Amino acid sequence: MLLAILAIAAGGCARSAADPGPSGLFDVGGGRQLFLDCQGSGEPTVFIIPGKGSYAEAWNVVVPPDDPIRSSPYDIITQAKLGPSPDAAQPTIAKTTQVCAYDRPNTRPDGSDRSTEVQQPHNVQQDVDDVVALLGASQLPGPFVFAAHSYGGLVLDLLARTHADLVAGLVFVDPTSEFLTNVGSPAQNATFYRDFMVPPEPGGEGVLAEDAFARVKAAPPLPSVPAIVLSSDKYPPPEAVTPENYTLAQIHQANTLLAEALGTTNIVSTGSGHNMMLYQPKFVADNIIDIVDRVRQPG
Numbered sequence: 001m002l003l004a005i006l007a008i009a010a011g012g013c014a015r016s017a018a019d020p021g022p023s024g025l026f027d028v029g030g031g032r033q034l035f036l037d038c039q040g041s042g043e044p045t046v047f048i049i050p051g052k053g054s055y056a057e058a059w060n061v062v063v064p065p066d067d068p069i070r071s072s073p074y075d076i077i078t079q080a081k082l083g084p085s086p087d088a089a090q091p092t093i094a095k096t097t098q099v100c101a102y103d104r105p106n107t108r109p110d111g112s113d114r115s116t117e118v119q120q121p122h123n124v125q126q127d128v129d130d131v132v133a134l135l136g137a138s139q140l141p142g143p144f145v146f147a148a149h150s151y152g153g154l155v156l157d158l159l160a161r162t163h164a165d166l167v168a169g170l171v172f173v174d175p176t177s178e179f180l181t182n183v184g185s186p187a188q189n190a191t192f193y194r195d196f197m198v199p200p201e202p203g204g205e206g207v208l209a210e211d212a213f214a215r216v217k218a219a220p221p222l223p224s225v226p227a228i229v230l231s232s233d234k235y236p237p238p239e240a241v242t243p244e245n246y247t248l249a250q251i252h253q254a255n256t257l258l259a260e261a262l263g264t265t266n267i268v269s270t271g272s273g274h275n276m277m278l279y280q281p282k283f284v285a286d287n288i289i290d291i292v293d294r295v296r297q298p299g
Contacts, residue, residue: 021098022140025114028133035103035114036138040094044145044168044295046288048090048101049131051150051176052207053200054275055108056101059090063278075234075273082278089277092285097292102134106205121197121206124215127155132163145169145295147288149277151176151196153258154212161219169291170227170262173284174276176209177229177254178216179261184246191244222262226294228287229259229266234273 021038028034037056038045048059062085063069069080085091093099104127105118118126135142143166148156153175160167181189189210196209235241235248246254252268259266267287272279 021100022138026134026137028130028137032105032116032118034105034116034130034134036100036134037090037102038098038100038138038140039090040096040098042097043141044097044143044292045140046093046097046099046292047131047135047140047144047146048099049127049146049148049152049155050101050104050107051152051275052196053107053205054149055103056090058275059101059277060084060088061278062088062281070271070279073234074237075232076237077273077275077278080278085281087281089281089285089288092281093288093292096289098140099288100138100140102131104130104205106199106203117203120199120204121208123208124154124158124212128159128162131155131159132166135166142166143168145171145288145291147171147173147284148175149173150274151207153177154209154216157216157222157258158212158219160222161216164220164223167223167225168295169225170222171288171291172227172229172255172258174230174232174251174274175255175258177251177258178213179254179257180246180251181213182257183250183253187244188246188250191242192246224263226291227259227262227264228291229255229262229264230276230284230287231255231266231268232272232274232276232279233268233270234279 023038025033025035061082063080067080069076090099103115105115145168146156153172157178193210197206199206231252256266269280269283277284
């Protein structure tokens with residue numbers, strides 16, 4: 001599985017005309033702060049958990065419609081000319097309800113981390129604790145519809161199992177499924193564990209993946225709430241992968257198993273690489289809004 005590191009284009013991100021809600025740096029204990037970006041208004045609040053090495057601004061930019069990478073059969077997101085857009089996922093969701101995204105520590109590739117840096121690699125429990133602390137510090141109203149991308153899926157999986165009272169709905173966007181190691185070979189799993197620990201750049205984010213899978217497996221069951229799993233249909237070019245990487249078929253299988261555990265379906269997007277919110281922001285936003293609407297239904 002290739003986890004693209006996003007170099008966000010300069011020029012800032014699109015903002016909703018609605019009440020932006022709480023945004024800025026919030027104290028989460030231990031002398032640390034986390035950056036939060038909220039847009040829009042209404043309930044339930046959507047809370048976005050970015051993937052490894054990614055951060056809030058990634059949900060405010062897109063691959064332009066005329067970008068040449070769209071015609072490639074492969075996921076070559078690092079060649080895209082990303083730009084801010086009012087049609088990006090976060091501002092689109094903000095037209096319906098309040099939506100917030102945050103920066104995990106050590107995730108901004110230009111070194112301009114807004115959130116306080118921590119020692120890397122780190123474990124998934126720290127990320128769960130940070131989300132819970134940030135929700136409290138920002139006084140956001142819960143329960144929440146959580147949307148998680150890539151590694152954020154493991155964070156959300158453990159959070160949902162251990163803090164079910166915070167969860168109103170779940171959206172997994174091409175996640176790192178808890179079942180990925182079930183369908184992988186020992187060699188694939190070992191490679192994934194090794195690569196996940198390594199920051200993509202000096203000072204970047206590294207994660208103890210083997211520990212994360214073990215913690216999820218040992219946690220209580222997932223809550224029964226409206227949920228959906230979204231999967232991409234583009235994979236990196238052959239020269240970028242090895243037999244020790246998971247195949248697209250294995251990733252889809254693992255995501256389908258996650259969907260079954262949630263009592264929902266795994267929807268495969270057309271023409272999207274791993275960073276689905278960049279390729280298909282409307283598709284991602286529409287599915288999140290659908291979960292929001294289901295949560296709002298009486299009973």
